[in-house]
Amino acid sequence: QVQLVESGGGLVQAGGSLRLSCAASGSISSINAMGWYRQAPGKQRELVAFITSGGRTNYADSVKGRFTISRDNAKNTMYLQMNSLKPEDTAVYYCNAEILVLTRVRPLEVWGQGTLVTVSS
Numbered sequence: 001q002v003q004l005v006e007s008g009g010g011l012v013q014a015g016g017s018l019r020l021s022c023a024a025s026g027s028i029s030s031i032n033a034m035g036w037y038r039q040a041p042g043k044q045r046e047l048v049a050f051i052t053s054g055g056r057t058n059y060a061d062s063v064k065g066r067f068t069i070s071r072d073n074a075k076n077t078m079y080l081q082m083n084s085l086k087p088e089d090t091a092v093y094y095c096n097a098e099i100l101v102l103t104r105v106r107p108l109e110v111w112g113q114g115t116l117v118t119v120s121s
Contacts, residue, residue, distance in 0.1 A: 002026030009115030
């Protein structure tokens with residue numbers, strides 16, 4: 001089986017920076033697109049950014065210019081560099097990936113358990 005584990009969350013003051021990591025492990029054949037989602041209290045989960053296997057990226061308007069998504073395919077790891085953080089960025093951040101395994105014909109949709117980012121004003 002495969003899993004995703006996020007790390008790097010924590011408490012930071014407004015204007016500060018954090019770098020989140022998402023490491024995939026298990027019987028991985030390859031990973032297609034990967035993305036970061038977040039969910040704030042009382043709000044629905046939203047897409048923050050995604051990156052294709054070829055490195056093409058897209059961002060939510062709310063984070064454009066402040067966040068940078070990247071991936072290291074050799075390490076099966078994705079990153080989210082978050083700069084100029086705002087209190088409204090406070091949320092649980094989740095890693096998501098479409099992962100191919102040898103034992104299945106169709107890709108798996110895999111979610112991490114989340115990492116909490118808290119931005120104080």
